[in-house]
Amino acid sequence: MRYPACHDSKSIVQSLLSPVGGSFMRFFEAIPSELFSPLASPNRALYADALDVLYSAYRDNLKIREDALYSMLRSKLEEQLADATFEGEDIDEEELRDISGRARFLIRKLCGKGWFEKERGDDFEEYITVPSYSSRLLELFHQLRDDSSVRGYSYVFNTYSSLKVAHESGSVYEKMSAVYSAYDNTSALINLLQMVYHNVKHYFQMQIDMQDVNQVLASHFNDFGQKVIEAYIRPLKIKDSVPKYRVPIQSVLRSWAENDALLLAMANTALQDKRGDTVAKCRADLLRKIFWIDERYDNMEHDYLDEIDAQVRRYTRAATQKVENLTNRDQNVRGNLNVLLTALSRNRRAGDLVDQIQPVFQFYEQSFLSEKSLWYRKRPGKRTKAVPVLIREADSDADAAAQAAKLLRSEYGRTAIAAYVRGWLGDADIRYSKDLEIRDDKGYIMSLLAVLTSEDPTAGYQIKELGGTFNENGYSIPQMQIRRKEKKK
16 A cells, blocks of 8 residues: 655645635535546546546646647556446447547546546647646645655755744845745644654554564565655654754744834735735734744644654554564464464454453454553443442551551562662663573562663663663563663762
8 A cells, every 4th residue: 555655635635625705615616526436436547547647747748738648648558448348437439449549538538527628729729727626636646646755845944944034134025924934834844743643653553464574574664664764754853853943943933023113014014915904914913823833843842743753662662572473473472372362363253262261361452552552441341230238437457557568668669679770780880681690580570670660760770771682591681771870969
């Protein structure tokens, strides 16, 4: 399956439903009602290819002659035209007879459904005219079909550049234009970040059905690595960095917002540019856009970038575990259990057996992998009437309280973990997995608990996972580095 190669597909569709006269135009008032009927027919693949040919002609030529489009359809879709049956289509016998007639039928069909119009030029030749709604849809369809590698646009840098140039210039018009340009770039950046976030979640869903190691690796390194990480996330971290340009962008916008004389001049320029009905409305619109951009850059790292980073980390961990599980599934209990449960899930006749083993394993179907994939809210059963039970208020049990306090101070509490880590470190500031000398179950459990509690700000140590595992005395722990925290002076 191919995915959109460009981020602005959503904006193209939204532009078809742009506000007109203060209200939203109905969809089929903006386009002909039967525009999409060719794409719902048995020959939809042929029509989709024909629309891509139309897009190529529209992109490469200012004037499109009908005979030129006809020649392109014949040369590029010769095999598809020969194999098409056109059952149920309103095609004439003469048109069905050969490839030339079938190409003529495609032109007649697409023109009749509203994808383009015909007009006669001054030279008495027939020319193709593509309406605005059709050009936008053709652009969208081409992006959906395009599988080439793309890169995210430099929205942050473009915003910074336009504001910096306008700020250093004495032109009020350039400053006014820079505000609207910054608003458009910031809106496009938000759309891009939303697309990237949902695309990462989509790869979670794709990974569920993969049962081949090579397929998982190809999806991770080729598709996810190139189409998401290299195309969008890496530029946002290095070239088009929000933290790098955020402060200069906000400084320029805030200085303009605080200058009443400049705002009034920009509002008058916006009025002359037909961006509002009155000076007051233009001034309010400029301030609204400035404050919106400022607020978005304040919250962008927390609301978008951090969330995307978290999803990428979760997906990467899930992909690593998936590869490890598929690689070792014939060599360990977890792999054998995975094979068993997978086979049961695919066998519809095994429903009774699944119902019997489900209470033992407590496994439930997941639609995608996330931080809550191992958690499931137990659904309560149907309530039935029972004999009332008399409840007596009992006095507090001192022995029970003492046992609870002792339980809280168990040998696996945070104090015990910290002491264990200090024992590993000794006089050194840094230790590695090979230095821990895990010999028994307690040491193994303490190593796992130390990893879990290392993110606690009160912990006196930091643990950095290095990737891979370390095996010793039959115990397998992650390759990690334990570093003593420096005490604040």
